[in-house]
Amino acid sequence: MLSNADRAQLEAGKLFGLVGMEEVGHLLETCTIETIEAGVHLLEPGVPNHHLYMVLDGELLVYPGGTSLPEHVALRGGDCAGEMSLIDGQRVSALVVPSRTTRLLVIPHDVLWTMIECSYVIARNLLGILAGRLRNNNLALVASHEGSLEFESAVSVDALTGLHNRHWMQDAFTRAMQRCERDVTPLCLILVDIDNFRHFNGKYGHVIGDNVLRRMAQSLSEGLRSQDLLVRYGVDKFALLLPETTLDKSCQIAERLRLSVAGQAVPVGDNATESITISCGVAGIDTNDTLDTLLAAADDALLRAKQNGRNRVESAER
Structure with missing residues (x-):
């Protein structure tokens, strides 16, 4: 009741x-x-x-x-x-x-x-x-x-630089490569490495080193076109994918990036500054390339740039 x-x-x-x-x-x-x-x-x-x-x-x-x-x-x-x-x-x-x-x-x-x-x-x-x-x-x-989006962003974005990371790169770069292969258009990959970064980091500390990485990410991002893809590939290494871009044009872009970085003075404390430089390895997509093989070709070119004195651009010998 x-x-x-x-x-x-x-x-x-x-x-x-x-x-x-x-x-x-x-x-x-x-x-x-x-x-x-x-x-x-x-x-x-x-x-x-x-x-x-x-x-x-x-x-x-x-x-x-x-x-x-x-x-x-x-x-x-x-x-x-x-x-x-x-x-x-x-x-x-x-x-x-x-x-x-x-x-x-x-x-x-x-x-x-x-x-x-x-x-x-x-x-x-x-x-x-x-x-x-x-x-x-x-x-x-x-x-x-x-x-879910926040979690996805946290997984795919590098917290220090704000760039996408290698987790994101695997899918995004592969899809871009497949699209260029389907459309029969050129594509190139640039690996960018900060010269002697470990020495720089040990000399001035991680705070200054982190600032350098953030400045590098910003410098590389500013020159991107809408179709270009940029990721932080390693501690002091960045990968730049350039769809619809020939090898010659990609080498010109890499050279422009190298000159831009070399012209910057990095604050290192007490009103002092230090110069940094980068080395670049450039590789164009080849028949039957996978992301791994394209990265390996660009990495070989980057190694030659290091061996030949750093602060330079080398293209893959394929």
């Missing part, structure tokens, strides 16, 4: 708000009241449901993905559960569990539909509840997607 407090709770809830209780009072008397303990599964995913549950006292927690994930929503006095499966006739999609001892008004499926037929206000209220559920679900999806 519903108490006066129970009726007040229902009148304050979303389903029976603005509904004259005399309209549905006789139908409410046909419903039952159940008390369930914390942890008992009221509704389970994949199980049919034939009742609407109205919270009189206590709290229900809704877990769309099971209790291994955080609850999606908490239902308290006046809220209802199970309406979605009653409306669409499908099996339950979420786990619903009381967080503490909870009293529920249990409305059978046929009684709910009779209430809807008796009162357009109840029908309107139920539509409002469903719309609210959908809106909350959409917001949760957006938040989940944003979280």
Whole structure:
């Protein structure tokens, strides 16, 4: 039997708000009241449901993905559960569990539909509840997607320089190579290495060294075209992929980058500055090249640039 407090709770809830209780009072008397303990599964995913549950006292927690994930929503006095499966006739999609001892008004499926037929206000209220559920679900999806994007960004972006890293390079560079192969257009890879960076880092410390890496990333980024791809490839090494670019043009770009870096004075403390230089190895894509073979060719060219005195550009001998 519903108490006066129970009726007040229902009148304050979303389903029976603005509904004259005399309209549905006789139908409410046909419903039952159940008390369930914390942890008992009221509704389970994949199980049919034939009742609407109205919270009189206590709290229900809704877990769309099971209790291994955080609850999606908490239902308290006046809220209802199970309406979605009653409306669409499908099996339950979420786990619903009381967080503490909870009293529920249990409305059978046929009684709910009779209430809807008796009162357009109840029908309107139920539509409002469903719309609210959908809106909350959409917001949760957006938040989940944003979280996924943040995680993806954290995995694929180098925290120090803000450039993409080798994890991202594997997929992005490979797709660019496949596109150039399909379109029968040239493509080149430049490996850029800061000369004597370990010595520089040991002499001036990691703070100054990190500043050099950030400045290098900025210098390389400023000269990029929209189709060019740049990553931090190693501690002091960067990889630049140039789609639709011939070997001669790529060597010119590498030379321009080398001159730009050589002309910069790097602050190293106490108003002192130091010059840094880079060496570049350039390789053009060849028939049946993979990313690994293209990188190996550019790395061979970079090694020759180092061996030939540094602060220079060498192209791959293929």
